[in-house]
Amino acid sequence: MKSVTDRVEQLRRTYSRQLPDRIRELERMWHRFVERREPLPLAAMLESTHNLTGSGGVYGYPRVSSISRELHQTLLNIKHEGGAPSSDQRLLIEERIGELLREVTPR
Incomplete structure (x- = not known):
């Protein structure tokens, strides 16, 4: 039976492996949103950045958490301003x- 420490380490490794794909998906959603102005990618990006904000620090990525928090706030501003990002926001x-x-x- 695995110890709690082993299980936590397994979760951290899994998170680390999946993280680049999650961020690339966020990037793809952003491009779809900018190109089509569809609300669905914006809602999905808000959910994704919210999740990354919470999980980043838990799994040893405090910078991911802080950057995601800033992204989330900017996306919320876009949503509340009508859904069209300014050039500065983009x-x-x-x-x-x-x-x-x-x-x-990985470097």
Whole structure:
């Protein structure tokens, strides 16, 4: 039987393996949202950034958590402002997604 420590480490490894794909999916959703202005990608991005904000720190990625928090707030602002991102918001989101990818991509 595995110890609690072993199980936690297994969860951390699984999270670490899946994290780059989750962020790339966030990037794809962003591009779909910008190109089509569909509300579904925005809702999915809000859920994804919310989840990353909470899980990043738990699994040893505090920068993922803080960057995701900033992304989430910017996406909320876009939603409350009618769903059309300003050029500054677009730039910020694209920069932060790039930061997330750099943070989780093995060097």
